Amino acid sequence: MWRNIASNAVSFLVVALFLLGGIIVWGRAEYTSQGPLDQAICLQVKPGSNMRRVSNDLADQGAVSSAAIFRMGADYEEKTSQLKAGSFLVEPGTSMSEIVETVTKGGASTCGTEVVYRIGVNRVSVQVRELDPATSRFVERAEFNPDEDEVPAIYNDMKAQADTRFRIALAEGVTSWQIVNAMKSMDVLEGEVAEVPAEGSLAPDSYEVRPGDDRAAVVARMEAAQEKRIADAWAARDPDLPIESPEELLTLASIVEKETGVAAERRQVASVFVNRLNQGMRLQTDPTVIYGITKGEGVLGRGLRRSELRAETPWNTYVINGLPPTPIANPGLASLMAAAQPDESDYIFFVADGTGGHAFAVTLAEHNANVAVWRQIEAERAAESEATTGDN
Incomplete structure (x- = not known):
């Protein structure tokens, strides 16, 4: 009898272990x-x-x-x-x-609410947005200028939530002064930046920050990123460029950055300036004149005067030969690579074409024809604007 009981117990144990093993395998699966x-x-x-x-x-x-x-x-x-x-x-x-x-x-x-501090060339804004999981797209909840607008309640609410993400987004072409000045109003950051970094030394990009981060430490991250980009672009440069140092490459890239917002044009624009340098021509580019006036501290907000085009400043490329002594903005990686590897072209002129891009020319006659077209477009737009104003 005891033998049967023991045998049955063993059988039950085996079955139990088998079932337990099956449950474990199922659970793992x-x-x-x-x-x-x-x-x-x-x-x-x-x-x-x-x-x-x-x-x-x-x-x-x-x-x-x-x-x-x-x-x-x-x-x-x-x-x-x-x-x-x-x-x-x-x-x-x-x-x-x-x-x-x-x-x-x-x-x-990786989802939820995000606060983005956007530092643009013409505007600084704070954007509060929330990811919609169904579409994987952000939905804007609020946007305001921290220096001019009343701070919306949702910003303070979201800022207090532990899972809210914070980012600083730098536009290509902003100046170092604009970046440091804008960071002063970011109330999630602490500390001060002792001095404005050298022009061109900060990489336009998106930077994740956390409440309490030190401003100087964030700026140091921007500097480190730009230093690597400059080194990479310099290492990949065309061997026959009329550029003697990474600093000159950075200066050329900053001019390219300010001259066009059309990505496909960057290498063409760079080729114009390289051709001018090779031929000993002055660069004659308006953004350098503007920088000589503003020193990068804000936007000029008006057209250039003839007297300003003739004024002698270290950055006025209508007056000086070659490149200006410093960059005129913080160029992005694409502009750095365009300066390092410009298109091969014979272009030495370009002017706006009315579409946001430029018309390029090899000869002065071609350029003058392109300028005439642009002047006509300007006149038509001015007339339309005047007519619209009159109707109102």
């Missing part, structure tokens, strides 16, 4: 296989939260098939204690193991 989510969601993990709350939230939103398996998988991988606060984008079909990895690896939030 559930944990690592494609999840049930059919539309992206933004998972918010609040400070002080835990895996139980996160797993239940995921189950409620249909992102996991089992909150218990999610927790057990996180425990098995020893990641339960590594949970990070933030807002995380969960794509359709994401497995439980991938979600655990997302919420425990750290780093910036």
Whole structure:
């Protein structure tokens, strides 16, 4: 009898172990296989939260098939204690193991609210926007000028949320003074910048920042990024350029940056200035004259006067030979590469063509014809503007 009981016990144990093994295999498969989510969601993990709350939230939103398996998988991988606060984008079909990895690896939030401090050539603005998980596109919630407009309540609300991301976006062609001056009004930053960095030494780009970051440290990141870009462009430069140093390359790139906003034209514009340098011609470019007036501290806001085109300043390329002594703005990577590798052309003239781009010419006669066309466009636009004003 005892022998039968022992035999049955062993049999039950084997069956139990077999079933347990099957459950473990099934659980692992559930944990690592494609999840049930059919539309992206933004998972918010609040400070002080835990895996139980996160797993239940995921189950409620249909992102996991089992909150218990999610927790057990996180425990098995020893990641339960590594949970990070933030807002995380969960794509359709994401497995439980991938979600655990997302919420425990750290780093910036990947969805939710974002505050972008935009420093443009003509305008500084603060944009509050929120990612729509369904479309993966940001929806603007508010935008304002921090120096002129009343600060909207939503900005202060979002700024106080732990998972809000903050970025500084520098437009290509802004000056170093504009950047440092604009950063003074960014109330998420602390500290001061002792002096304005050298013109051209800051890389136009998007920079993630956190509340409490030091302004000088953020500027140092911009300088390091631009230093690498300049070095890369200098290393890749055409060997026969009439440029003797990375500093001169940077200056040429800044002029290219200010002369055109059309990406496809940058190398053509660069070729004009390279051809002029090779032929010993003056560059005769208006942005350098403007820089001689403003020193990069703001926008001129009007057309140049004839007297200013004749005025002697170190940057007036209608008066001086060759390049000006410093850059006139912070050029982006595309302009640096255009200066390093310009098109091969015979162009030595260009003028606006009315479309936002330029008409290029080899001879003075061709250039004069292009200028005449541009003057006609200007006259027609002025007449239209006057007519519109009169109607009002």
